[in-house]
Amino acid sequence: MSEWQPRTGEFRSGALTLRYVEWGPVDAPPVILLHGLRSYAMTWEPTARFFSEDLRLIALDQRGRGDSDWDPACNYYTQAYVDDLEAMVAHLDIDTFVLMGHSLGGTNALAYAARHPEKIRALVIEDIGPGSSIATEGAKRIVHEIESTPTRFDDWDAARQFWRSKRPTISEQALNSRLDYTLKQNDDGSVVWKYDAEGIGRARIELARRPELGVELWPIVEGISCPTLVVRGEHSDFLPRSTAQEMSRRNPRIAWCEVANAGHYVHDDNAVGFLLALDDFFRKLKAAQAV
Structure with a gap:
């Protein structure tokens, strides 16, 4: 099988069966994507294909999404996601790795790194920082x-129009x-969500009402002990430029960059700019660790 072609696997985390996809040589340095x-x-396929010649890239369908089980208890909070990641790392018997996460996945990556600093060679955090999930226009949006969000659409055209209205800057490939x-068709021709939209949505709204259910990120940011890149979209409403700057000021291990022509969904809005930022970071990481 070509290294460009995805391979799938699954593992158990508590009562749930979760699925992951991977690209690249199995003996290459691992990168886990959230x-x-x-x-x-x-969603990480373009990223994984770009780096699959030299890296082993492993993308998790986090609980309630993709082909992973939905959680009957609707436990869609950071602790559960970190437990799932621990289970996958144990299942794959990975020693150390680069961990990358977007938005919610970035929070989960930071929380895992705080718990297991010995496991993390480097972090990439895409468009999230302290306060993003609570006190920004993006959080309100x-x-x-x-x-x-509707529970169903009459047809695929209606579903496409919905996503395009919510992601006006998304590339056609990413759309x-x-x-x-994220969607599937019923026998009657209607289109419904493939992921646990109700349970995940309910947990997210509860987090907005009760911030104490979340994770305080400033202490984690200040305690990061590995090289870290924070990637911000130029037009992001979720990660203020001032927050990215403050993250870097508080911890010299954190570098940050801004990708032009992108909002909160950086890797969907400007894949080329995102990949160039990652490639530069990985090259510097490789050079530093070769010394």
Whole structure:
């Protein structure tokens, strides 16, 4: 099988069966990829294909998304996601790795790194920082989107129009991917969500009402002990530029960059800019660790 072709696997985390996708040589340095709130493992396919010659890239369908089980208890909070990641790392018997996460996945990556600093060679955090999930216009936007999201669409055209209205800057390739992996068609021709939209949405709204259910990120940011890149979209409403700057000021191990022509969904909005930022970081990481 070509290293460009994805391989799938699954493992148990508590009572749930979770699925992951991987690309690249199995003996190459591993990179684990964590998607955002309403996303899925295959959102990382363009990223994984770009780096699959030299790296082993492993993308998790986090609980309730993609082909992973939904949680009957609707436990869609950081502690549960970190437990799932621990189970996958144990299942794959990975010693150390680079960990990358977007939005919710970035929070989960930071929380895991705080618990297991010995495991993390480097971190990449895409468009999230302390306060992002509570005190930004992007946080308000996401809650509004969740509250106003239909449970079904009459057809695929209606579903496409919905996602395009919510992601006006998304590339056509990324939009097609989102349609493929977040929705499915019923026998009557209607289109419904493939992921646990109700349970995940309810947990996200509860977090907005009760911030204490979340994770305080400033102490984690200040305690990071590995090289870290924070990637911000130029037009992000979720990670203020001032927050990215403050993260870097408080911890000299953190570098940050801004990708032009991108909002909160950086890797969907400007894949080329995102990949160039990652490639530069990985090259510097490789050079530093070769010394």
